Amino acid sequence: MGMMSHIALGISAAVLVAYLMSMEKQVNYNILSEVRKKYDYIIVGGGSAGAVLASRLSEKDDVTVLLLEAGGEESETPLYHIPAAWFFLQKTEADWGYHTESQKFSHFGLKGNRSILNAMIYNRGSRYDYDNWASQGCTGWGYDDVLSYHARVTPFVDYYLKAAEELGFKIVDYNGEEFEGFAETQFTIRNGERSSTSKAFLKPAMNRPNLRVVPNSHVVKVIIDQKVAIGVEVIHGGRKYHIYTSKEVILSAGVIGSPQILMISGIGPKSHLDHLGIPVIADLPVGDNLQDHLMLPVLTRVNITGSVTEKGMLSWWTITQYYLFSTGYFSSPLVEVLAHVNTKKAMYAKAAPDIQFMLISGLPKVGDYVELRDDIMNEILSNLPEEGFAAYVCLLHPKSKGNIRLRSRDPFDSPIIDPNYLSDEEDIKTFIRGVRLLEKYMQTKTMQKIGVSLDLLNITVRDAHDFLSDAYVECYVRHMATTQSHPASTCKIGPPEDPSTVVDPQLRVKGIEGLRVVDASVMPVLTSGNINAPTIMIAERAVDIIL
Numbered sequence: 001m002g003m004m005s006h007i008a009l010g011i012s013a014a015v016l017v018a019y020l021m022s023m024e025k026q027v028n029y030n031i032l033s034e035v036r037k038k039y040d041y042i043i044v045g046g047g048s049a050g051a052v053l054a055s056r057l058s059e060k061d062d063v064t065v066l067l068l069e070a071g072g073e074e075s076e077t078p079l080y081h082i083p084a085a086w087f088f089l090q091k092t093e094a095d096w097g098y099h100t101e102s103q104k105f106s107h108f109g110l111k112g113n114r115s116i117l118n119a120m121i122y123n124r125g126s127r128y129d130y131d132n133w134a135s136q137g138c139t140g141w142g143y144d145d146v147l148s149y150h151a152r153v154t155p156f157v158d159y160y161l162k163a164a165e166e167l168g169f170k171i172v173d174y175n176g177e178e179f180e181g182f183a184e185t186q187f188t189i190r191n192g193e194r195s196s197t198s199k200a201f202l203k204p205a206m207n208r209p210n211l212r213v214v215p216n217s218h219v220v221k222v223i224i225d226q227k228v229a230i231g232v233e234v235i236h237g238g239r240k241y242h243i244y245t246s247k248e249v250i251l252s253a254g255v256i257g258s259p260q261i262l263m264i265s266g267i268g269p270k271s272h273l274d275h276l277g278i279p280v281i282a283d284l285p286v287g288d289n290l291q292d293h294l295m296l297p298v299l300t301r302v303n304i305t306g307s308v309t310e311k312g313m314l315s316w317w318t319i320t321q322y323y324l325f326s327t328g329y330f331s332s333p334l335v336e337v338l339a340h341v342n343t344k345k346a347m348y349a350k351a352a353p354d355i356q357f358m359l360i361s362g363l364p365k366v367g368d369y370v371e372l373r374d375d376i377m378n379e380i381l382s383n384l385p386e387e388g389f390a391a392y393v394c395l396l397h398p399k400s401k402g403n404i405r406l407r408s409r410d411p412f413d414s415p416i417i418d419p420n421y422l423s424d425e426e427d428i429k430t431f432i433r434g435v436r437l438l439e440k441y442m443q444t445k446t447m448q449k450i451g452v453s454l455d456l457l458n459i460t461v462r463d464a465h466d467f468l469s470d471a472y473v474e475c476y477v478r479h480m481a482t483t484q485s486h487p488a489s490t491c492k493i494g495p496p497e498d499p500s501t502v503v504d505p506q507l508r509v510k511g512i513e514g515l516r517v518v519d520a521s522v523m524p525v526l527t528s529g530n531i532n533a534p535t536i537m538i539a540e541r542a543v544d545i546i547l
């Protein structure tokens with residue numbers, strides 16, 4: 001339909017302007033041949049966790065820290081800094097271009113029944129990085145600057161909250177005492193720019209003599225001698241280097257990267273490593289227990305104007321507004337309201353929420369970034385109205401679990417990622433309850449007044465079932481639910497005697513000395529929301545444990 005290419009054109013102009021205006025001072029990064037051969041701490045991965053670790057550990061000036069980052073440095077691409085640009089960052093160098101395996105129970109509406117899965121290695125680049133923007137401020141940096149920033153850019157926020165109140169939900173601050181309810185989204189945006197951990201933590205620390213940050217360094221394995229991690233093997237500029245540690249190697253390479261490095265280093269499920277001919281150093285369930293949030297798009301039509309339209313998004317006014325005043329559509333990720341609800345228990349029954357609603361005040365062209373099947377994509381686009389909003393139904397505590405395995409011994413070969421989405425029937429039931437609640441929400445007086453209609457849900461899957469029956473919703477979910485890109489839990493933390501755990505409560509890899517995992521891989525179960533803030537907290541706690 002060429003819709004994305006139009007958008008791409010508008011964005012290219014914006015990028016050009018952004019580039020000219022972002023001639024900020026470049027930080028001094030190092031190249032690997034210039035760093036020394038031994039550090040107290042070697043941190044692998046410069047995402048949320050790695051940036052926090054590097055910054056905090058290097059606060060002690062008698063400690064030397066090396067941060068190895070596989071990607072380039074952050075300021076290279078101005079697009080990363082524009083909040084609304086998450087629409088356009090998919091399938092770029094910003095993520096690793098990982099795909100899941102073809103799914104047996106889900107993704108039937110997607111090409112090849114599989115989806116792209118960003119692993120949160122680069123927070124700055126992931127498509128669904130609301131986490132970063134919506135990060136929960138509990139990190140002790142610039143909280144006050146950020147918290148006050150509710151990026152309201154359309155009048156829809158009022159309707160969303162009024163309709164929620166009609167149903168009896170509370171309007172809350174989801175980072176405050178009460179979590180359940182509807183809330184205006186809070187963004188970690190400063191002056192209209194995304195504030196990533198790399199900006200917030202790393203840049204201020206960059207000039208410390210005891211901290212070295214080396215981008216474009218792909219760590220391929222941990223060097224282990226007699227069950228002690230003594231260093232890492234890293235490829236940089238086409239050459240192989242060995243760098244050693246006097247204290248620890250810390251893996252913060254993400255939910256896919258950390259288990260991949262561990263398995264290549266000989267730490268993983270014995271039968272799998274045997275199969276690939278990798279000598280087993282520790283037989284641990286690395287890569288198991290993979291969990292991820294799925295989200296279901298529910299696109300609605302409305303009878304009023306004021307939502308973010310394609311035309312509005314691409315107007316020169318929008319671009320000018322952003323660059324002159326840091327306001328307008330580009331300054332906001334456009335997810336204006338988030339709700340966390342428990343669809344099973346009576347309201348406020350002190351149970352963890354099982355569903356999140358994400359209300360986005362415009363109609364995103366979903367298919368272009370989730371690779372919808374052409375027939376479904378065309379059907380949706382041909383009915384897509386100009387004015388409307390999207391209500392995503394997100395499954396917070398999936399029962400379905402998958403795993404990550406090596407495809408080969410080649411560290412540059414992307415691993416086999418099988419989340420096994422929707423393999424547990426319980427997840428379908430939760431989704432159905434979520435959709436039922438959303439239907440009620442759409443029937444409130446407030447929503448009826450703006451003429452909300454769910455007719456856009458009537459797509460090709462209707463052939464087999466009555467529109468909006470349980471069977472219909474199940475079929476819709478199995479076709480249309482896609483990843484929210486919050487994979488977690490592949491190196492589970494827990495008591496060492498529990499055979500399902502990989503790291504102990506001090507985050508040490510069981511049976512190996514001098515090796516920790518510090519990222520979302522260690523979460524035993526997914527948290528009830530976006531995982532960036534919990535990941536930052538894991539890193540903060542790790543620093544306390546390590547020092």
Ligand SMILES: *[C@@H]1O[C@H](CO)[C@@H](O)[C@H](O)[C@H]1NC(C)=O
Binds near residue numbers: 102104108112113
């Ligand atoms: C995708 O799933 C559908 C439904 O189970 C199946 O008919 C189809 O063959 C699958 N396609 C691929 C490429 O696996």
Ligand SMILES: *[C@@H]1O[C@H](CO)[C@@H](O)[C@H](O)[C@H]1NC(C)=O
Binds near residue numbers: 448449450451452453
């Ligand atoms: C939309 O608004 C028009 C004019 O106010 C009204 O006639 C029509 O019934 C509305 N449609 C819906 C679906 O609410």
Ligand SMILES: *[C@@H]1O[C@H](CO)[C@@H](O)[C@H](O)[C@H]1NC(C)=O
Binds near residue numbers: 455467
């Ligand atoms: C769904 O769409 C089909 C095909 O356009 C149409 O025949 C049918 O009446 C619609 N059903 C509902 C409930 O809107």
